[in-house]
Amino acid sequence: MLDPLYIQGDRWLHRMPAGAKLAALVAAGIALFFVQNLWILAGAMAFAAALVVLTGVSAASWWRQxxxxxxxxxxxxxxxxxxxxxxxxxxxLLRIGVLVALAMAVTLSTRSADLVAACERALTPLERLGWVNAGKVALALALTLRFVPEIWRQYQEIREAQAARGLAKHPLALLVPLVVRTLKRAEQVAQAIDARGGQ
Structure with a gap:
């Protein structure tokens, strides 16, 4: 599977186990909703931004995302x-900003395969109880990680094609084909998940 978001590196954030990063992300998400102090949230935002910088992502790549x-x-x-x-x-806004930055730090510093494997391991106890299909959920995560940058790539292709036709200023000329392609891709994702579930 391709890693469209992962940035190769050897810093401590890259070496940290995927499961630990996901657990920290979940814990941070829960804790943030109990924080009302702007200064604490601003400090958390600065820390999260520093983690994103630590991944080695370029400013241009960060802005595109x-x-x-x-x-x-x-x-x-x-x-x-x-x-x-x-x-x-x-x-x-600070809560959302911190969560987005932390999620970016995790995805930029962790291979998709490692995230999927950690997710499947975390869900295994729930699968034993019959509550979820760990493999199916992990597959959905893998496909989603690949799906998101694919939408952006298709957006760029459609925009360039419509600009060449002189339709760059018409929102519907961009929106309609993008929605159609996205729905088709979503159907393919759903079919893949259903096929995995039937195995």
Missing amino acids: VRGLVWVLAAIGFFSAVFQGWMHAAVV
């Missing part, structure tokens, strides 16, 4: 500020 999130965060921040005040908006 997060720029689509900027508009989402802007909308969340705006509505949170309007309905609950700017302090609450700042808390929400």
